[in-house]
Amino acid sequence: MKKVMYNQFGDESVLELVEQVVPGIQKDQLLIRVKAVSINPLDWKVYGGEMKLMSGSKFPKSVGIDFSGIVDQIGSDVTRFKVGDAVIGLLDVFKGGALANYVAVHETDISPKPANVSFEKAAALPVTGLSALQIIDQLAAVGPKQDVLINGATGGIGLFAVQIAKKRGARVTAVVSTKGVEEAIKWGADTVVDYTKQAIKQLNQQFDAVIDLSTKLSFKEAKSLMKPRAVFVSTLPSPLTLLYSFVNNLISGKKLKILILKPTVDGLTTLTKLAETDLEVVLDKTYSLSNVREAYRESRRTKIMGKSVIVLD
Structure with missing residues (x-):
């Protein structure tokens, strides 16, 4: 699978699209096939080295916090989801890792995707x-x-x-x-x-x-x-x-x-319910994974109306 990683702090030039093994899952985890990933200002603060105290300085590091996708595998202890479910979720805000074809998560990291919201817009919801x-x-x-x-x-x-x-x-x-x-x-x-x-x-x-x-x-x-x-x-x-x-x-x-974001299952559930009624999600622009550097460069340098997302194949 493809995954965005970096081996030093810097601007968008440090971001690399590399080949990685699809992660295995433990009995309390799920494997998610990622459909879209949101771009957040925290991303470039982390890979730029501004958040070293929270993110640490050990490399390699990964990018991407919130995502939408489809459950591909479930561990034996998972009870809330089944293979094929459409979900939204987020990873550790200072470690990232969502910009990949697959991510391994716990049940508490995800919530059902609002049925009336596209995968692209759904990825913009969590963070x-x-x-x-x-x-x-x-x-x-x-x-x-x-x-x-x-x-x-x-x-x-x-x-x-x-x-x-x-x-x-x-x-x-x-x-x-x-x-x-x-x-x-x-x-x-x-x-x-x-x-x-x-x-x-x-x-x-x-x-x-x-x-x-x-x-x-x-x-x-x-x-x-x-x-x-x-x-x-x-x-x-x-x-x-x-x-x-x-x-x-x-x-x-x-x-x-x-604000120090503290994600909770209840919060994700509330957000999903709001999106299923009348919470509007506005996308400024969408990018392909191969254009990840351009995506972050433009998002960092221009004023975004709503959110921008990266769409995976």
Whole structure:
């Protein structure tokens, strides 16, 4: 089988498509024939060496976190799935390995694919969808009639965060580029701010939750946009930021929360049910496995509307 791997940290040039043996499975595992794999910013942060503390520095390493596919084999202890089932899932966010023709997983790593969603769109669900759920339901604890600001609302997480926040009854202000205005309105945002025409820090409003998905707005800058007992959510974990958030949250009513994705079976199930009803999945572009370098290069350098995925044969 083919698998994307790398033997040193660097840019997209370190990614290699190599031949590997199809992995064997243990009695509590399943072998999945991969149909599509989502591209996530965390991917290039890991292979670029920015996340060494979490990913380690031992090579070779693999790429790709979330995927869709078909169950090819099951171990004797597997009870929830059978051969031929269509599934979505995700691997360890710092180790990857989904960009391969086959992956070995545990039952807790996967969920049934939403029946009404294509394999390409389904691959875009797990990482960003679970991130959005964790941000809206846990970190920000968004509820009815709360005012929520989502900065970077048309990216992968933003796509789902806007929709889920609206489902929770919030009033959503989405900050986007000009090309994202119509999409944000379509997803249900009550107010849309085009940051090319209006600076976010000049908004004359305060919010119960400020969610920064662009990595451009700092907690210090966001404080003027926050109500006295509000939450700021960042998607940039680092030891220093985690320490600062711990100290800040002990003494300040304005809380700093940091997303560290914690996948769960319940989360994947909730996500699947949302996708089977009316959760919209938007694909910016699809790529073939042979164009993996181009796929990551374009995704890293350009603003993506929704998600991009790599489709396997």
